[in-house]
Amino acid sequence: MEFEAVIGLEIHVELNSATKLFCDCPNNPGDEPNINTCPVCLWFPGEVPRLSRAALEKAALLCLGFNAELQPRSAFDQKVYYYPDLPKGYQLSQAHLPLSRGGWIDIADEDGTPKRLRIHHIHMEEDVAKLVHEMEGRLPISLVDFNRAGAPLVEIVTEPDFRSPHHAMEFLKALRTQVRYVGSSECSMENGTMRVDANISIRPKGTNQMNTKVEVKNMNSIRHVGDAIAHEITRQSMAVTAGESVVLHTRLWDPDKKVTLPMRAKFEGPCVPDPMVPEIILTKQEIEDLRARLPEMPAVRAERFVQQYGFSAEEAIYLSSDPEVAAYFEAVIKDGVAPRTAMHWLTTQLIPAVKDRSQELAQIKVTPARFAALLKMLSNDEINANAAREVLAQLFDSDEPPEAIVSAKGFKQVSDRGALDEMIDKVLGEQAAAVADFKSGQGKAMGFLIGQVMQASGGKANPKIIRELLAKKLV
Amino acid sequence: MDSIFFYRNSEKSNDSGKGALQKLKVAVQPNISVKGWPTEAGSAALADFKALEDAVVAERLSGQGANIVGSVKMSEFGFGLKGSQAGCALAEKSADAELMLDVAGEARLAAARAGVYGFKPSYGLISRIGLVGLIPSMETCGILAHNIKSIRDILQTIAGHDERDFSLPDEKMPDFSSQKIDPKKTTLGIIEEVLKDLPSGKRKVLEKELEDLKKAGFVIKELSFPDYSQFMLIHQIVGSVEASSCTGRYDSVRYGRRAPGAKNWNEMYLQSRGAAFGTLLKSYLFQGAFFQFERYNAYEDACRLRAQLVSEMQKLSAKADFLVFPTHNPAASGTVDSLADLYEQFVYTAFANVTGQPALHIPSTVDAGFQIAAKRLDDGRLLDLGDYLLSHRHGGKS
Incomplete structure (x- = not known):
């Protein structure tokens, strides 16, 4: 029998608001343990x-970025369970009245056709503390770091619209891009600011059955989410083929063995409305004001790049996938650089160089203005590509304008036809064999000759003019 | 050992020389935070816990020149009056007024026991910051005093917006200032179902009070509230579920005493929480956990019914300016050993905690006295009626 998978995701995103969700403590879970705590997030009596309004706004913007319907009325509930990482016996979450309902993300299917994956709802909740298990001599002890307790989270719960690991991975990539665009979170699975649980069931292909699902947790990269789903589909298919039934439970992904393993069930009770946190009431006007703060979203921006700059869809999507890259690109072309030149040099030279240096685009000394100045010298044939690459490398460590570096290093391109004529004549005299090859119809000899002239010029000659002059002389 | 006070203020008295409450001696309970004072809320769960800062009510009292003289012994987390000395400091004149949480009627019952006025303000008027509560949606800070003026002065001091307490409803503060009551234009309602179920002795006393009020010119109206008995039930279910959550923080992880010898965290929770709470409170918390985990539907029904009762009570309020209720006399009860014993005391008080409306206990030399209640945020008018009764009852002497 051929099976198909029915997959839904639950994605926790840690918001990057300055403070925690219910107090003014800094939202920096990675700081020295228990530094970012106060009587409120430690739940002292009274x-x-x-x-936090700021956290609420970050969450609301995130919802709007997914075309979700912000609810005029939402509220917090208590998810009651007892565990040392939970400082009051319940977690504040929105179980009954979530912040938003609906929404979607469009992705490209395996064969490139567009597919819309729907979101069921998005709710807010607080994060729990971090437990560290250690040995004190021979005694096992658990230490609790409350820095993360009360950090603001949103949980994005999708519809079971996914059929493959590809769908899940593309959804997560698009989700990450969109959340970064609205500026609500870094959404890094590696750093734990995005955590994904996948609910997976299988059914005979072509049916509408909704069978018992298995929840898979503990994936720490988008790649692992794909791997874990693929493994779980295979595992369930084999089990059902062998006549076993799938039971509702939770499994953990083991990234080393690349398998999912069952985990012990955690006791969870029903949620009761919280009597302390007031309801969140959003008026139509407030929702519209929030919507006005939404930036141009990546899909819209990519479409504009295609229309405005004549890029291919792939180029446009790549360029718009990171809001900082897209903003950098637009700043460069605003300074008068041709879009294609800017895109080419940004994606093939600048971004790899930034990565090599483990820096951030926003922090480098190569500001869009300096990068644009460099590219304009290239476009005006003042320097050649080799020189441009060398100058770029220097711009990372220097505050001098690119023009000054070009002059100081003598990178100015030789476009003086008289000087080039002399060099070419000299090379042609020395390379009689290559000249003969070219004349006998071997076109690649031209490239060799250009290279020789370049060498003679110390790398400064304008290759376009060399080619032009050579062609005339070799007729 | 002090028989009334849990903690006495040994520092010199507040002599700021200004404010509406100058020279007023106010007692609190150790679930109302005063910076540096032991704040154990009557429970081993908070043994040795000292308040980190003043409750907003304490801060405002001091700000108006009141002397907070100490905290009075209280029941565990202020639920019921078992072990409580509430009101006794007033009776022996070591305090002029006392602040205590009214969770199911405790402030009014303590007033009845001490023979003083006991006021439960409307829900949402008083900042919760620094109040170690038990049932957030039902409790508020009650005020006991010998006269209405002190109650009004204290209410005007402690009520009102607090930028740190977002749980206060965002509504305009009502006018609490004193106004004249005209009996002929004032209708007092009495709920038939309440009167009908009263023991005959108590009923006679209340009927005599109503007779006197009628003579004074008030219009007395008998009103029907067939679901009245549901108030106690709703309080039992919703209140216990909230209390169960609210005490979840007393887990010995961050503060409180941790029971030694536990082999794992689960044992640590069971043993520490087992040692932290008394039997009566424990059975209450069990009840809440039961409704939450085993009878969730009943809990949801109770929440819906609560909203219904609130709206029925509002309809009743359209028919009368104030309602008259009896007050149970705690002195008449035997020992309180079970939740059933406890609930018996709250039969005439719990309604106001369920609806959030204000209620005032009027002391009397006969029996325990009685209560008057108004619609939510009519606290000022309720105190006006209290004032009228204070100066006109018993042939004008007070």
Whole structure:
């Protein structure tokens, strides 16, 4: 029997608001343990939670970025369970009245056709503390770091629209891009600011059955989500083929062995409305004001890049997938660089160089203005591509304008026809064999001769003019 | 050992020389935070816990020149009056007023026991910051005093917006200032179903009070509220579920005493929480956990019914300016050993905690006295009626 998978995702995104969700503590979980705590997030007696407006706005913008419907009324509930990472016996989450309902992300299917994957709802909740298990002599102890307790999270719960690991991975990539665009989170699975659980069931292909699902957790990269789903589909298909039934449970992905393994069930009770955190009421006007703050989203921007700059869809999507790259690109062309030149040099030279140096585009000394100045010298034939690459390398460590570096290093391209004529004549005199090859119809000899002239000029000659002059002389 | 006070303020008195509450001696309970004071809320769960900062009510009292003289012994987390000395400091004149949480009627019952006025303000008027509560959606800070003026002065001091307490409803503060009551233009309602179920002795006393009020010119109206008995039930279910969550933080992980010898975290929770709470509270918390985990539908029904009761009560309020209720006399009860014993005391008080409306206990030399209640945010008018009764009852002497 041929099976198809029915997959839904639950994605936790840690918001990057300055403070925690219910107090003014810095939202920096990675700091020295228990530095970012206060009586509110440690839930001392008599303390009252205070919902952070900034965190709420980050969450709301994230929802709007997915075309979700912000709810005029949403509220917090208590998810009750007892565990040392939870400082009050319940987690504040939105179980009954979530912040938004609906929404979607469009991706390209395996064969390139567009596919819309729907979101069921998005709700807010607080993160829990971090447990560190250690040995004190022979005694096992657990230490609790409350820096993360109360950090703001949103949980994005999708519809079971996914059929393959590809769908899940493309959805997560697009989700990450969109959340970065609205500026609500870094969405890094590696750093734990995005955590993904996948619910997977299988059914005979072509049917509408909804069978028992298995939840898979503990994937720490988008790649692993794909691998874990693929493994789980195979595992369930084999089990069902062998006549076993799938039971509802949770499994953990083991990235080393590349298998999913069952985990012990965690007790969870129903959620009761929280009597302390007031309802969130969003008026139509507030929702419209938030919508006005939404940046141009990646899909819209990519489409504009195709229309405006004549890029291919692939080029446009690549360029718009990171809001910083897209903004950098547009700043460069605003300074008068041709879009194609800017795109080419940004994606093949600048971004790899930034990565090599482990830096961030926003922090480098190569500002869009300096990069544009460099590219304009290239376009005006003042320097050649080799020189441009060398100058670019220097721009990372120097505050001098690119023009000054070009002059100082003598990179100015030799376009003086008289000087080039002399060099060419000298080379032609020395390379009689190559001249003969070219004349006998071997076109590649031209390239060799250009190279020789370049060498003679110390790399500064304008290759376009060399070619032009050579062609005349070799007729 | 002090028989009334849990903690006495040994620092010199507040002599700022200004403010509406100058020279007023106010007692609190150790679930109302005063910076540096032991704040154990009557429970081993908070043994040795000292408040990190003043509750907003304490801060505002001090700001108006009141002297907070100490905290009075209380029941565990202020639920019921078992072990509580609430009101006793007033009776022996070591305090002029006392602040205590009213969770199911405790402030009014303590007032009845002490023979003083006991006021439960409307829900949402008083900042919760620094109040170690048990049932957030039902409790508020009650005020006990010998006269209405002190209650009004204290209410005007402690009520009102607090930028740190987002749980306060965003609504305009009502006018609490004193106004004249005209009995002929004032209708007092009495709920038939309440009157009908009263023991005959208690009923006679209340009917005599109503007779006197009628003579004074008030219009007395008998009103029907067939679902009245549901108030206690809703309080039992919703209140216990909230209490169960609210005490979840007392887990010995961050503060409180941790029971020694546990082999794992689960044992640590069971043993520490097992040692932290008394039997009565434990059975209450069990009840809440039961409804939450085993009878969730009943809990949801109770929440819906609560909203219904609130709206029925609002309809009743359209028919009368104030309602009259009896007050249970805690002194008349035997020992409180079970939740059933406890609930018996709250039969005439819990309604106001369920609806959030204000209620005032009026002391009397006969029996325990009685309560008057108004619609939510009519606290000022309710105190006006209290004032009228204070100066006109018993042939004008007070």
